[in-house]
Amino acid sequence: MMSKPATGSRIMKIFPIVLIFPAVALVVFLVIFPLIWALGLSFYSYNVLRGEPPIFVGIENYYRLLNSLDVWRRFVLTGQFVFYSVSIEFLIGFGLAHLFYNQFRGRRLAITLVTTPLLVAPVAVGIFHRYLFDATFGIYSYIAQLFTGQSVRILSQHPMFAIVFMDVWQWSPFMMLFILAGLEAIPKHMLESSEIDRLSPLAKFRYVVWPTIRPLVALALLFRTMDAFRTFDTIFTLTGGGPGTATEVLSIQIYRMAFQFFRTGESTALAFIFLVIILLLTNVYLRLARRE
Amino acid sequence: MSNLRNNRRGRRKIFRTVLIYFSTIIAVIFFIFPIYWLIATSLKTRAQAFSTPPLFVWEPTLRNFIDIFIKRQTEIEAITGQELELATGAETFFYNSFIVTFSSIAIATVIGVLAAYSFSRYQPHGTNTLMFFILSTRMLPAIVVAIPIYFFYRSLGLYNTHIGLILLYTMFNLPFAVWMMKSFFDEVPRDIEQAALVDGSNPIKVFYKIALPQVLVGLGATIGFLIINVWNEFLFALLLTERATRTVPVMIAGTRGEVGINWGLIAAIETLYILPALVLIFVLQRFLLRGMTFGTVRGAK
Numbered sequence: 001m002m003s004k005p006a007t008g009s010r011i012m013k014i015f016p017i018v019l020i021f022p023a024v025a026l027v028v029f030l031v032i033f034p035l036i037w038a039l040g041l042s043f044y045s046y047n048v049l050r051g052e053p054p055i056f057v058g059i060e061n062y063y064r065l066l067n068s069l070d071v072w073r074r075f076v077l078t079g080q081f082v083f084y085s086v087s088i089e090f091l092i093g094f095g096l097a098h099l100f101y102n103q104f105r106g107r108r109l110a111i112t113l114v115t116t117p118l119l120v121a122p123v124a125v126g127i128f129h130r131y132l133f134d135a136t137f138g139i140y141s142y143i144a145q146l147f148t149g150q151s152v153r154i155l156s157q158h159p160m161f162a163i164v165f166m167d168v169w170q171w172s173p174f175m176m177l178f179i180l181a182g183l184e185a186i187p188k189h190m191l192e193s194s195e196i197d198r199l200s201p202l203a204k205f206r207y208v209v210w211p212t213i214r215p216l217v218a219l220a221l222l223f224r225t226m227d228a229f230r231t232f233d234t235i236f237t238l239t240g241g242g243p244g245t246a247t248e249v250l251s252i253q254i255y256r257m258a259f260q261f262f263r264t265g266e267s268t269a270l271a272f273i274f275l276v277i278i279l280l281l282t283n284v285y286l287r288l289a290r291r292e
Numbered sequence: 293m294s295n296l297r298n299n300r301r302g303r304r305k306i307f308r309t310v311l312i313y314f315s316t317i318i319a320v321i322f323f324i325f326p327i328y329w330l331i332a333t334s335l336k337t338r339a340q341a342f343s344t345p346p347l348f349v350w351e352p353t354l355r356n357f358i359d360i361f362i363k364r365q366t367e368i369e370a371i372t373g374q375e376l377e378l379a380t381g382a383e384t385f386f387y388n389s390f391i392v393t394f395s396s397i398a399i400a401t402v403i404g405v406l407a408a409y410s411f412s413r414y415q416p417h418g419t420n421t422l423m424f425f426i427l428s429t430r431m432l433p434a435i436v437v438a439i440p441i442y443f444f445y446r447s448l449g450l451y452n453t454h455i456g457l458i459l460l461y462t463m464f465n466l467p468f469a470v471w472m473m474k475s476f477f478d479e480v481p482r483d484i485e486q487a488a489l490v491d492g493s494n495p496i497k498v499f500y501k502i503a504l505p506q507v508l509v510g511l512g513a514t515i516g517f518l519i520i521n522v523w524n525e526f527l528f529a530l531l532l533t534e535r536a537t538r539t540v541p542v543m544i545a546g547t548r549g550e551v552g553i554n555w556g557l558i559a560a561i562e563t564l565y566i567l568p569a570l571v572l573i574f575v576l577q578r579f580l581l582r583g584m585t586f587g588t589v590r591g592a593k
Contacts, residue, residue: 011495012414012489012495015410015414015495015496016410016413016414016415016416017410017416019406019407019409019410019414020406020407020410020411020416020422022403022406022407023403023404023406023407023426023466023470024407024422024426026403026462026463026466027425027426027429027463027466027467029463030437030441030459030460030463031429031432031437031463034437034440034441034444035432035436035437035440037440037444038436038437038439038440041440048443096319099312099315099316099319102312104309104312104313104316106316107316108577110316110319110320111577112573112574112577113320113323113324114319114320114323114324115323115573115577115580116323116324116327116569116570116573117323117326117327118573118580118584119520119569119570119572119573119576120327120566120569120570121523121524121526121541121565121566121569122524122526123524123526123541123544123545124330124541124544124562124565124566125326126545127544127545127547127548127558127562128326128329128330128559128562129326130548131333131555131558131559132326132329136344137341137342137343137344137346137555138346139329139346142344142345142346169322169323169326172323173323174584177580177581177584178581178589181581181589216589219585219589223584223585226431229433230433230434230435232433232434232435232526232527233526233527233541236526236545237526237544237545237548240548251433251435254435254436254439255435255438255527258435258438258439258442259442259531264439264443267439268439268440271433271435271436271439272436274433274435274436275432275433275436278431278432278433279431282428282431
């Protein structure tokens with residue numbers, strides 16, 4: 001921390017606050033205020049289309065949602081999507097990180113190419129995967145057909161596979177970056193002494209590698225879990241939640257409830273349930289991040 | 293005897309190298325292929341894009357890229373019988389995306405850098421609380437705030453305006469700008485600034501004459517990530533724009549569900565749309581991990 005200079009102390013007191021003010025003001029105006037409003041609305045029965053004034057119903061929206069089999073199904077669906085995506089991404093990222101931990105010609109370029117999906121717009125990813133998965137002229141379907149010998153309509157027959165595959169394609173490099181950073185942080189002398197002591201690869205991993213990369217792995221998993229929970233753009237553009245509701249994860253369900261069926265009060269209640277889950281996850285993340 | 297062992301070791305090394313290159317090539321193909329295929333499709337005619345089995349060799353054409361901007365309606369309309377939104381010329385959407393991205397980044401950068409500097413150097417009361425408060429807004433799922441903001445924007449007349457989107461994107465990218473820039477300011481030793489302040493220099497001058505020049509690289513990286521964030525944003529653009537202010541991602545998403553769309557044409561638009569990302573991945577590579585974690589994880593080198 002900078003020790004406060006003696007001169008111009010009044011300016012020095014106000015100056016930092018002036019610098020911060022616009023940022024905090026904007027955040028309050030566009031996040032806190034709407035959130036409070038939405039929380040209030042979640043206790044009302046309100047449908048924009050009907051044009052009737054909102055009716056106070058207390059916790060009925062929450063009660064109904066938490067007792068709805070439909071909502072629980074989406075919870076499970078979202079959980080499945082998150083679990084499959086994140087664990088496959090972890091495995092691929094782990095493998096890639098160990099691959100790129102080796103020094104070889106073209107390594108930098110390979111890393112750059114592999115990480116390209118990270119910056120590509122989710123909407124472009126989603127729409128283009130529609131073409132890749134297309135039953136008649138999509139190249140992924142064509143490849144699947146080469147292997148299985150029969151035509152596969154991936155988007156209608158295996159929609160969950162399609163959205164997980166897409167997510168894995170885009171986000172495995174993210175895991176790789178974390179784990180690679182962890183591997184590169186292992187002190188060289190520890191690796192050398194493990195060579196000298198002739199530790200078995202498993203023991204080396206257990207006692208030298210894992211302790212160093214563990215915090216980064218934890219962070220990577222949490223970042224990915226939270227982001228996977230929120231996934232909207234890619235799934236919305238690839239499947240739109242369909243066929244039927246086969247890939248209708250929570251964020252898409254909230255969207256539909258709010259902007260297609262205009263069950264406004266109920267949708268804000270579901271959004272808040274969603275928010276609580278995310279906050280719990282964030283809390284875990286912040287705790288881990290601070291400990292590091 | 294030793295000769296044999298050397299031989300074996302040499303063979304093992306070769307095997308290792310081959311394995312590394314082989315896996316690298318597989319990995320690169322897996323991650324680059326969809327992007328390659330996107331660009332390839334953009335260079336195909338309608339018939340080529342629809343061919344089964346997919347065409348790997350063809351005579352590339354730039355027609356799609358011309359069609360996006362110049363050719364209107366007739367041909368596509370004649371085939372499908374229905375009008376596609378994108379046939380009205382993509383330049384409007386690119387223009388909207390550009391305006392919104394440029395303006396919101398300009399504002400977010402200025403406000404964010406100021407706040408980051410203050411948090412890093414002066415650490416006013418409650419810095420930690422405020423920083424976590426700012427970070428937590430970013431953890432919010434967009435859909436949660438989207439519902440109230442949609443109604444506010446409707447009643448405030450910000451719906452379907454550039455200014456509305458700019459304001460929103462500014463806010464959503466402020467947390468990133470603050471955290472990222474703070475991480476860069478934190479890395480710069482503060483002795484010089486401190487000395488200048490003790491000498492009675494104007495703090496504003498100290499900021500832009502001494503501190504700012506030292507974080508220019510970081511500022512560039514921050515702006516790079518901001519460009520990606522805003523350029524790629526979809527949900528709010530979908531909810532808050534209509535034809536006149538629609539941005540590129542909304543237009544691209546709008547092609548979903550159309551029957552008999554010309555994939556060559558869409559691929560061409562998408563190619564142009566993801567072009568900034570394809571360029572920036574090379575520029576931002578060194579900061580990728582930091583950029584994706586709000587500057588909380590620095591990464592190696």
